[in-house]
Amino acid sequence: MxxxxxxxxxxxxxxxxxxxxxxxxxxxxxxxxGVQKITEDSSGLWLSHIVGDEVIVTFISAPRDMGKTVKARLMDAEVPGIVLQFEKEEIFFSFSNIISVQLSK
The missing domain is CATH 1.20.5 (Single alpha-helices involved in coiled-coils or other helix-helix interfaces)
Known part of the structure; x- marks a missing residue:
């Protein structure tokens, strides 16, 4: 050997x-x-990706029957995140640092 x-x-x-x-x-x-993630559910088709310690959410299509108006507010609760409001419905995303929310046309 x-x-x-x-x-x-x-x-x-x-x-x-x-x-x-x-x-x-x-x-x-x-x-x-960033590692991108595309999700489609009752809230429409959206894309989220991480850049450093920030999360960017981009809506490709809005939820059905909810119009085009999107309002966002940050949640400073036990689980930090963001609430997006599409006229009648609110959707909560539990991300701690979201720097932008965009609705694609």
Missing amino acids: KMISKKDRIGIIVLVCFIGVMFVIQALADQKY
Whole structure:
């Protein structure tokens, strides 16, 4: 059985550390530049993504029979988030930092 030389062991350790650093960089990039999530439910079709520690919500289509007017207010409750009001109905999103809400036409 052949022994691994000290130089080869150092090379293996450097390679393993490099791979670990690449995984960490990828995770940080996903967190900083955003991982998008598209959801469709009774509140319409909307997209949310995280940029750093902020959440951006974009409505692609408004809920049915609710008109085009959207009012938003931040909730400073036990679960921080935002309430979006579409004329008759209010929808609560439990995000702590929302920097913008946009309705696409």
